[in-house]
Amino acid sequence: MNRAGFDDEILMAYADGELDPERAEAVAQAAAADPHLADRIATYRDTARVARDAKLDAEGDDLQERIARLVREAAPAPKTLARTVDRPDPFLPARRARAFRQRLHLPMAASVVLALLVGSAIGFGLGARGGGEEASAIVLAGTIGDDLASVLTTTPSGGMASLADGRALRAVATFRDRRGDVCRELEIDGASDGDAVLAVACRRDETWSVRFSMTVPASGAGYVPAGSLETLDAFLADIDAGEPLDADAERAALAAPGGG
Amino acid sequence: MMPAAAPDSTPDDRDRFARALVALVPNLRRYALALCRSRDVADDLVQATCERALAGQQGFEPGTRMDAWLFRILRNAWIDGFRRTRAEGVVVDIDAASEVAGEDRVRTGESRLLLDAAGRAIMRLPEEQREVLLLVCVEELSYREASALLDIPIGTVMSRLARARSRLADDLGLNAAASRPHATKEAGS
Incomplete structure (x- = not known):
């Protein structure tokens, strides 16, 4: 031929x-x-x-419908708004910053997909958007002593550390605010009363300070009530919190002197 | 370690991802059928693919072909598990059926596929040829994209594809040459 x-x-x-x-x-x-x-x-x-x-039986009977349902149901909303404090996987920080606010604007399908991402802390670069005052929905705030500061710089997100007073600190995520300060989202479990503290501490000029904290009643099984996360999310939105850094970026950011 | 997502991903991107995934279900099913030739297995395969795609969404690079990305997930799912559970029976049934003159439908293990003459001819191709034909001619992947998806050289894509199409043309009487007076087949030259 x-x-x-x-x-x-x-x-x-x-x-x-x-x-x-x-x-x-x-x-x-x-x-x-x-x-x-x-x-x-x-x-x-x-x-x-x-x-x-060619007719290749692409449609199936109700396959597309079933997949659409799968997408919607893939992650039930309640589970994504509450988080477990003792997640086993150290590479999965418990919550993606600003997820809640974004959810409000999304149609159903997108919300579900987004919900899947909550918990995987993937970076979706939300670049800093200009200046503005540092917001602070502060319940308790102040500079942090050397001991705690060293815990903040050495505990990877997803990891736990014991504080001097016996309480357990859990590092949730690391991100930067609009000014580029390195910030850490934390949960501190009460030693006896079962209450927990949600906090955000940021580093500037090599000094860590608490910029946000709130006490939340533990709801059992290590879950933080969803409502308190809304408050935290509002704070994170106010300071233009960037997306959580991945493990490598986090290590680099925490190691860098002077706030990186 | 956590993979970093594309920096420009936005909620709109994620919404598009969800909608695109559902929209591509027929394409996924078509490819799944080309691999397994069974409605039930194809549906399971597509579902497993969508679950993996949702869980691994950050692995998708916006701006690249989502269908090719999904095909790869589907193909891996097929190779990982589905194929083993299905290796016997069906393929033999279909190959046997293709030998029967006047066979009206391609039989599969559990059910009949809704195929027209061209669909039947495609389903009768050897698996390797069927897969390449589907990816290039039906799903319109480039040779290069098919080569990347299948992890084979472009030359192999081309030889499989050419053989698939020769066979398809013979099967369906598509040889343009045969219908033209000047086109007597030349043995040499």
């Missing part, structure tokens, strides 16, 4: 528009002078068209 140096694959590639212009031109000229060659090319075009139009 070979003719004039054009094998089947070259003719097919020509029919499919996959040849570089130079070789395509050579094939076109040869085909113009050779009806047999032209027919072989036409056959490749025909087979492509027939395949494209």
Whole structure:
């Protein structure tokens, strides 16, 4: 079947528009002078068209509907708004900053997909948006002593540390605010009363200070009530909290002197 | 370690992702059928693919072809598990059926596929050829995209595709040459 140096694959590639212009031109000229060659090319075009139009049972009965349902139901909302304090996976910080606020604007399907992302702390670069005052929905605030500061710089997100008073600190996530200060979201479990503290501490000029904290009643099983997260989310939105840093970026940011 | 997501991903992107995923279900099913030739297995395969895609959404690079990304997930799911549970029976049934003159439908293990003549001819192709034909001619992946998806050289994509189309043309009487007076087959030259 070979003719004039054009094998089947070259003719097919020509029919499919996959040849570089130079070789395509050579094939076109040869085909113009050779009806047999032209027919072989036409056959490749025909087979492509027939395949494209073939009925291949693509729809199924209700598959698409089932998948749409799957997308909607993939992550039930309540679970995504509460988080477990003792998550086992150290690489999955418990919550993505600003997720809640974004959810408010989303249609259902997107919310569900987004909900899947809550907990995986993937960076979706929300760049700093200009200046403005540092907001502070502060219940308790102040600079932090050396001991706690060292805990903040060494505990990876997802990790736990014991504080001097016996309480357990859990590092949730690390991010930067609009000024580029490195901030850490924390949960501190009460030693006895079961209450927990949600806090955000940020570092500037090598000094850590608490910029947000609130006491929340523990609701059992290590879950923080969803409502308190709304308050935290509002704070994070106010300071233009960037997305949580991944493990490598976090290590680098925490190690960098002077707030990185 | 956590993969970093594309920096420009936005809620709109994620909404688009969800909608695009659902919209691509027929394409996924078509590819799944080309691999397994069974409605039930294809549906399970598509569902498993969508679950993996949702869980691994950050692995998708916006701006690249989402269908190719999903096909790869689907193919991996097929190779990882589905194929093993299905290796026997069905393929033999179909190959046997293709030998029967006048066979009206391609039989599968559990059910019949809704195919027209072209669909039946495609389903009768050897798996390797069927898969490439589907990806390039039906899903319109470039040779390069198909090569990347299948982890095979472009030359292999082309040879499989050319053989698939020759066979399809023979099966369906598509040889343009045969219908033209001047086109008597030449043995040599």
